[in-house]
Amino acid sequence: MNLMRNTLFATWRFRGLVRAISERDLRARYTGSLLGPAWLILQPLSMILIYTLVFSQVMHARLPGEHTSAFAYSVFICAGLITWGFFVEITTRTKGIFLEHANLIKKVQFPKLVLLVPVVVVALFNFLILTGLYFIFLLLVDAWPGWIVLWALPSIAALTFLALAIGLLAGVLHVFVRDVGQTVDIALQLLFWGTPIVYPITILSDWMREIVYFNPVVRPITNLQQLFLNGTVPTLESLAYTVGIASVLAVLAIIAYKRLYAEMLDYL
Template identity: 45%
Template structure:
């Protein structure tokens, strides 16, 4: 509790850091924050062309117009939030080494700043996606509210994983390099651009052990079909998220003093 009280005491520092980081991303950029939209949009367009046009991919049992594009958006946008956050968290203590050595402040502020900044970027593009759903008449209705707990579970999982990797990466620099490779395989082992049902039965069983599978599938179920998530399928990843957060915070508390010497 003392740690969270310290974070609350530095909420002004966190807010100003998020604001400054967001502004610095687009300094001297003619399009400014529009790049937040262009990057995921370009990825969605590429995947839509490759899978729906070239490979003639379709969603089994769903004939709604734009269904595959919405399926892609649901997967690509939320996966993008996950990778952006965890990739930055694993390097945050290395990137801010000078700040950690010169200024005394709760070091846990740094992961919080990363997470809040990533959520701001995500909410901008997801807000526009929501406007698209409304104007096309494909808004999922009340089931849309279930995205809040889904996002919370994903954020907890990302924080736990990212902080753990961030601390380990200070002492073992290969951790960051190795995890970058893992992320590439992880993406294709998660049903982001393809429905799980097209995989062989044995492969489906294996992919179900992927903690991101039920999360991404839940987003897609809500946004494509307008149905509430299967909450039972989310218990394993929720439990894992809580355990990872506890492990990451404990690891951080035990080694936060040693990290400065290693940087």
């Protein structure tokens, strides 16, 4: 708790640094690009269209139950893919923060965990733009669930916490063993298919469903899919497992950071 409180105070104290890093990261993505910020929309949109066309048109995937709408599968898959992209962006960016900001860490005295804040800010900025487009789509196809969409916030917060915990632990280890970065990338690819994003979890057999539920990403994402598809309000208890796993990983990450920080400086 002390570390979290100190990080919050440090974030406010070094808010200029946080803002500068966030703005630099956003600009760096589009420098020299003809389409500029349009790529923020085009890249995830192309992925969503590909998955939608492949599963709904080529493989004729259908959602079980009474979902007869032609856009039901699109509503389902967009909720999962947009949220998954947010989770992956925070995880992958966090695992590289110490190496990415090595010169800054060595030259400037500031609480280094403040570097996590720009990662979340940039990822949240991208996520909000895509979510806004998703909301417009829901309104156009008459699938807007109403203001119960605010119940998406606890699931998004749990995923953010999990992504930061995984990323920070991997980030500390990545400084010493560079294979950690590639290992995390492969693990995320496997985790994607182990999460019911492009397929509904109800199509799985009972024993397979029990295994899939060990994946801490499953509950927040299925909460969001059911919220937007069926208007089902998720319970906070459904996030207990995700938050518990994230808490354990966060404690491990902080212990590793505190014990290895001095040695990290020699490897940066």
